[in-house]
Amino acid sequence: METFIQKSYAAYSTEDSIRLRSSSGGFFSLCSEYVLQKGGVIYGVTMSKDCYTAEYIRVDSANDLKKLCGSKYLQANLGRTFQSVKKDLENDLVVLFSGTGCYVNGLETFLSKKYDNLICIDVVCHGVPSPKLWREYAKFQESKHGKLEQINFRAKEEGWKKFGMKENHLYIPREKDPFMNMFLDDFCLRPSCYKCRAKKYRLSDISIADFWGIEKVTPEMNDGMGTSLIIVRTEKGQKLFDSIKEKLNWKEVDYNEAIRENPAEYRSAIRPLQRDTFFSDLQSRSFNFMIRKYAPDTKKIRLRNLWRKAKRIVKKIVRGGVTPKTNSNYGIFFIFQS
Numbered sequence: 080m081e082t083f084i085q086k087s088y089a090a091y092s093t094e095d096s097i098r099l100r101s102s103s104g105g106f107f108s109l110c111s112e113y114v115l116q117k118g119g120v121i122y123g124v125t126m127s128k129d130c131y132t133a134e135y136i137r138v139d140s141a142n143d144l145k146k147l148c149g150s151k152y153l154q155a156n157l158g159r160t161f162q163s164v165k166k167d168l169e170n171d172l173v174v175l176f177s178g179t180g181c182y183v184n185g186l187e188t189f190l191s192k193k194y195d196n197l198i199c200i201d202v203v204c205h206g207v208p209s210p211k212l213w214r215e216y217a218k219f220q221e222s223k224h225g226k227l228e229q230i231n232f233r234a235k236e237e238g239w240k241k242f243g244m245k246e247n248h249l250y251i252p253r254e255k256d257p258f259m260n261m262f263l264d265d266f267c268l269r270p271s272c273y274k275c276r277a278k279k280y281r282l283s284d285i286s287i288a289d290f291w292g293i294e295k296v297t298p299e300m301n302d303g304m305g306t307s308l309i310i311v312r313t314e315k316g317q318k319l320f321d322s323i324k325e326k327l328n329w330k331e332v333d334y335n336e337a338i339r340e341n342p343a344e345y346r347s348a349i350r351p352l353q354r355d356t357f358f359s360d361l362q363s364r365s366f367n368f369m370i371r372k373y374a375p376d377t378k379k380i381r382l383r384n385l386w387r388k389a390k391r392i393v394k395k396i397v398r399g400g401v402t403p404k405t406n407s408n409y410g411i412f413f414i415f416q417s
């Protein structure tokens with residue numbers, strides 16, 4: 080039997096609506112739609128109704144697929160997902176399991192045998208934040224804006240690269256959001272993320288990532304709405320890619336070039352010296368304290384913006400005119416019940 084040679088692609092869905100609801104190019108959605116059409120089921124991560132936790136669900140209809148779209152930046156609760164996957168596999172259903180590399184490796188170990196009807200897709204990730212940090216942050220935001228009803232960690236209001244968070248209708252530019260800053264500074268990752276075994280040992284059929292650095296590798300595949308980097312690791316993965324490629328704009332790329340600006344594919348995050356203090360502070364201190372200590376720039380930026388906004392309001396009152404509301408740059412998108 081010929082050995083399978085890993086292939087890498089830049090790709091995105093030909094449908095803009097799919098790309099908009101996805102973190103990068105919407106490749107995951109297309110794979111899922113295909114598996115559902117074949118009568119299969121999908122396992123992936125959604126946010127709970129109260130928006131406090133990320134959790135696995137099983138999806139067997141296209142209507143529910145959008146619940147899985149987009150990255151949720153916190154560790155997902157598995158519950159009895161592995162047992163449920165096994166039951167579906169034993170019942171001869173085609174199963175697409177998606178998640179971080181460590182969860183895919185965990186599932187394969189749990190199953191302890193190969194199933195032809197199982198396809199695993201992992202997201203290349205640099206780590207998952209602590210669920211407690213997310214809860215504290217969500218409560219802090221709710222104390223100011225009302226009940227959180229919807230969260231999008233990768234809102235593309237200002238494009239894919241300048242993504243931000245959208246909490247209900249509130250859009251927060253990434254660099255102004257304390258949670259995002261604590262995440263991107265690596266203070267709050269799970270301990271295993273600093274020594275990630277999945278970087279060297281992946282059991283997935285396909286890995287998907289944001290194609291950071293695309294402008295240097297294949298600029299014609301970058302229109303600012305999001306392009307996925309697809310790394311096909313097995314023959315089964317290649318078959319899936321070939322089955323959906325008609326619905327993609329795609330181009331094969333060199334693996335080493337493609338991952339140059341994406342260290343999350345091959346290197347673990349560096350554990351910051353303050354990580355332990357960060358978590359002991361999180362236990363005992365207020366979220367305001369956490370912002371001052373661990374995301375001071377965002378605090379400074381927010382105060383500066385508040386000052387500017389106050390000046391604008393004063394000017395408006397003095398002039399007696401009305402200025403339209405605008406979103407600033409890019410950020411997180413939240414929906415609160417006021």
Ligand SMILES: Cc1cc2nc3c(=O)[nH]c(=O)nc-3n(C[C@H](O)[C@H](O)[C@H](O)COP(=O)(O)OP(=O)(O)OC[C@H]3O[C@@H](n4cnc5c(N)ncnc54)[C@H](O)[C@@H]3O)c2cc1C
Pocket residue numbers: 100101102103104105106107108122123124125133147148149150151152153154155177178179202203204205206207287288289290291307308341343
């Ligand atoms: C925590 C996390 C960190 C990431 N870090 C990086 C990175 O450093 N560099 C990079 O290039 N890409 C990273 N990604 C991957 C990237 O953001 C996109 O998920 C990927 O490009 C696929 O996008 P898509 O448009 O095909 O599909 P999307 O619709 O965006 O993909 C959704 C998929 O992500 C899964 N997912 C969402 N949240 C979680 C979660 N908390 N745990 C497990 N699975 C989850 C869903 O089950 C689904 O399979 C990360 C993703 C996550 C979840």
Ligand code: SF4
Pocket residue numbers: 179180181182204205206207269271272273274275276277278
């Ligand atoms: S960095 Fe590694 S250990 Fe951490 S969530 Fe991602 S795959 Fe798992």
